[in-house]
Amino acid sequence: MNERDLIEHIRLLTETDGAGLLLGIGDDCAVIEKDRETVWLLTMDTLIESVHFNCKWHPPELLGRKAVAVNISDIAAMGGRPLFALLSLGLPADFAEQWAKQLSYGISKACQQYGCLLIGGDTVCSPAGVSLTLTVIGEMQRNQVLYRDKAKPGDTIWVSGPLGWSAAGLALLQAGKTLADQQWQQLLLAHLDPQPRVQLGQFLASSGLVHAMMDMSDGLATDLAHICTRSKVGAWVEGDLLPGREALAAAGELLCQDPLRWLVSGGEDYELLFTASSANKAKLLELTTAQGWTVYPIGTIIEGQGVSLLNSGVQETISFDGFDHFKKGERSCTRTDAGSG
Template sequence: MTEFGLIEQISKMFATIPANGFEGIGDDCAVLPIGDEESLVFTADMLAEGVHFLRRATSPEELGRKSLAVNLSDVASMGARPVATLLSLAIPRDLPQGWIERFMEGYRDLSTQHGVALIGGDTTASDSGLIVNVTAIGRTQSQHLKRRSDARPGDLIAVSGPLGESGAGLRDILNGQYDTPLAHIHRNPTPQVAEGIWLGSRPEVRAMMDISDGIASDLRHIMERSGVGAEVEIRQIPTSVDIETAATAGEDYQLLLTIAPTKADTLLKEFEACFHKPLIPIGRITAGNRLEWLDHGTPLDVEWQGFRHY
C-alpha cells in the first residue's frame, strides 16, 4: 500500500466521527476556523533515524533546525504564519553527552528567527534510533488560506526556487560524501515562511503547497484535489542538477503554486521586488487529468514519479 492509499483508508475509517469544526485531511495542514475571520492551521511531521537522516552525516544543530523547518514549510504553504510548536523525542541510549542540548540549540535558533514558541511535547526512550516528531500551529486570516483544491485550467504553475538540489545532496550523503555543497543544502532546508505569508495574502494565488516529495508527486496532489491536469516545460524548471532529479527528488521545501493567468505578470514582478528573487513559471494547469512533461512544447514519453515513502 502506498502512503496516500494508507491515508485514504484511515480517512474513511474516521469519516463517521464528527469533525468538530476542523477541515481535515487533504492539505498540508488541518484548518480550524476561530471566529468569523481567522483560522488556525495544524500540521505534524516525523523524522526517523535511518529513514529521514543519518546521525553520522548530520550535526545535532542541523537536525534540530531541519526538524522545525519541514513543519514551518507546511504552515507557510497554507498562507499562514507559524506561531507555536510541540516537540516529541524518542531518544536512543547511545546518544553522546550533550547531543540533545545541541539539537535543541538548532531548534531554538530557527524558532527565534521566526518567532515561534515551543509550548509542549514529550520525551521517551527508544531502542531503534532517534525519532523526532513536531506539531506546528499557524494562524492567518481565513480568506488568505491556500488549498490544493483551488487550481483552475489556465492557471500558471510556478515555484519559489531551485529544485532537485536537496535530492542530489541526499545522493551525495548516501555515497559517503557528507561535505559537498549539495549535501549541505539537503541537511539545511530553508522554509519559505515570509514568501508563503505574502503569497497567502494575494487572491490571484489559487492553489499552493510545499515541495517535499518532488513536483512529479506534489503537482499530482494539486491535480487530484482540483480535478485538473497540468503540463510542465522541463526547460523552465530551475535547477543546477539533472532535470529528472529536479522533477522527482524530494525535500526541496520550495513553494508550488498556481496563479490566475490575468494577474500572473503583476504578481511575478511584485514578488521579485519584495524578495529580490524570481518566482519561476514552469507550466500551466489544463482541463485534462494528466501530467505532461514538455521539452520546448514537445510531449516527452516519460512517467516520472516523485519520492515514495514506502
C-alpha cells in the same frame, strides 16, 4: 498498499464534521476555525533515523533545525504564520549528551528564527535510533487560506526556487561528500538545512492572486499530482523551465545521474508550488520581484488529469513519480508528509 492508498483509507474512516473543523486530512495542514475571521493551522511531521536522516552526516544542530523547518514549511504552504510547536523526541538509552544538546540548540534556534514558541511535548527512550516528531500550530486570515484544490485550467504553475538540490545533496552525502568541500556545499545544505518559505507564503496568500498552493516535500511529480488530483485538473510542465538545473550538472556527472530526474522526482525541496491565473503572470512577477523574491513559471494547468512533462520535444507522464514511503523498491533517507502533509 502504497502511501496514498493508506492515507485515503484512514481519511475515509474519519469524521469530517467536528466543531470548527474546516478541513481535515488531505492538505498541508488541518484548518480549524479560531474566530469569524481567523483560523488555526495544524500540522505534524516526523523525522526517523535511517529513513529521513543519517547521523553519520547530519550535524545535530542542522538536524534540529530541519525537524522544525519541515513542519513550518507546511504552515507556509497554506500562507500562514507559525506560532507554537510541540516536540516528541525519541532517543536511544545511551544517547550522547553533547549531541542531544546540539540537536536541542538547533530546534530552539529554528523556532526562534520563525517566530514559533516551543510549548511542550514528550521525551522517550527509543529502542532503535533517533526520532523527532513535531506538531506546529499556526494562524492566518480565514479568507486567505490557500488550499490544494483550487487550481483552474489555464493557470500558470509556479515554484519558488530551485528543484532537485536536496535530492542531489543527499546523493552526494551518500557518496561520501562533506560540507568541508566548497564545491558541493550548496547542494548538501539544501538537504541538511532546508529553508521554508514562510514570508513568501504569507505574501502570496495576502496577494489574492494565487489559486492553489502546497509545499514541495515529495518531488514535483508527486506534489503537482496532488494539486491536480485535489483540483480535478491536469498539468503540463516544461522541462526547460525547471529552475536549478545548472547547479546539478556537475553532481550528475560525478554520480552518473540525469539531473532531470532530481528536478522532477527529487524530494525535500521545501519550495512552494502554486498556481495563479495566467492573466496575472506579469503582476505576480512584478510584485514578488519588488519584495526580493524570484519565482519561476514552469507550466500550465489544463483540463483533464495527470501531470505531463515536456522535455526536449518528448512528452512523458510523471504523475506521482516522486517519493512514497511504501512503494516497492523505494529509496530510503527522504521524507514525506503522511498525515496532514
